[in-house]
Amino acid sequence: MTVLGDRALNRAALARQLLLERSAMTPQEAVVHLCGLQAQEPQEPFTGLWARLSGFEAPALDTLLTGRSVVRTHLMRRTVHLVAADDVLAWRTRHDAMLRQKVLGVYRRELDGVDLGELASAARTLMADGQPRTMTGIAEALAERWPDRGRRALGEMVVALVPMVQMPPRGLWGVKAGVRNTPLTDWLGRDPDPPAPEGSDPVGETLVRRYLAAFGPAASADLRAWCGLAGLPKAVAAVRGELVAFRDERGRELLDLPGAPRPDPDTPAPVRFLPAFDNAILGYHDRSRIIDDAHRGLSVEGARVVLVDGRVGATWTVEAGAVSVTPLRPFTRGERGAVVEEGRSLASFLSDGAGDEARITGT
Structure with a gap:
């Protein structure tokens, strides 16, 4: 595998x-x-x-x-x-x-x-x-x-x-x-859909497919962490024949949709500013693919984070139209420039064009 x-x-x-x-x-x-x-x-x-x-x-x-x-x-x-x-x-x-x-x-x-x-x-x-x-x-x-x-x-x-x-x-x-x-x-204007007949779980099967399209490849524990539902093993089993399987470096089985994007690991990742409690982080049980264990607490504390080379590398705040970035590790010169540029764009968006200041504080 x-x-x-x-x-x-x-x-x-x-x-x-x-x-x-x-x-x-x-x-x-x-x-x-x-x-x-x-x-x-x-x-x-x-x-x-x-x-x-x-x-x-x-x-x-x-x-x-x-x-x-x-x-x-x-x-x-x-x-x-x-x-x-x-x-x-x-x-x-x-x-x-x-x-x-x-x-x-x-x-x-x-x-x-x-x-x-x-x-x-x-x-x-x-x-x-x-x-x-x-x-x-x-x-x-x-x-x-x-x-x-x-x-x-x-x-x-x-x-x-x-x-x-x-x-x-x-x-x-x-x-x-x-x-x-x-x-x-x-x-x-109408009631939510009624429960499925006993023994079937079409909604659970849909959730598996939809989750993998937005978050995969992922383990069953990741799926459960995202939705909070305990009773999805049967749904996973029902659609398993449609899926492909991998393992991560810790030996966990990961499932995925066969045609879903799995880019080359060396694909460049742009700087991205994420809001508080973004599901790109919270949507997994194992969040190590995007945030270091040392900083995992930020994901549940309401911190807004900056992705640098695809991983959480800083936090950010905004005040009076200015975006301030606090790195969690030293940035290269190129990373600093990219963070400031994206931060200015975010400041302009948040202030409806009235401000475009971004600064890096801390280390």
């Missing part, structure tokens, strides 16, 4: 993530291809798309949100993602059990004795008037029926039980707005 080294895996991941060269995809096509973008920080997906698409302009994503072609919702790993409407309708039911278990893992004691079916029904009745509500508002209303239960626990569980959308203006370019929830069914 062919062994793929870390550099080969890095270049494959960059190609799948549209980070080896900017793509001519539309923003809608990119959101679909990437299986959504992590979006708990509402402005970050704009930077994520800017880093990946040629000629990306922020209003294009605003139009998708207000036009209901993409939505902000809790899905993979129970984190807020920006997902294509068709995908969330197809995938949400498959994630239901995981979403509930994630909440119970934190709030089991506070929710002990609460009938989850009754809680979901009460929440749907509450929101039947069509008025968007904050999670706090939902929890306060439901606390009248369950007064001895923690309000945060009630609110978190309702969001898991009743598919919700975080409505615009939340997530629009340059807008600071609180979260207002409305049922997914009301926002998109």
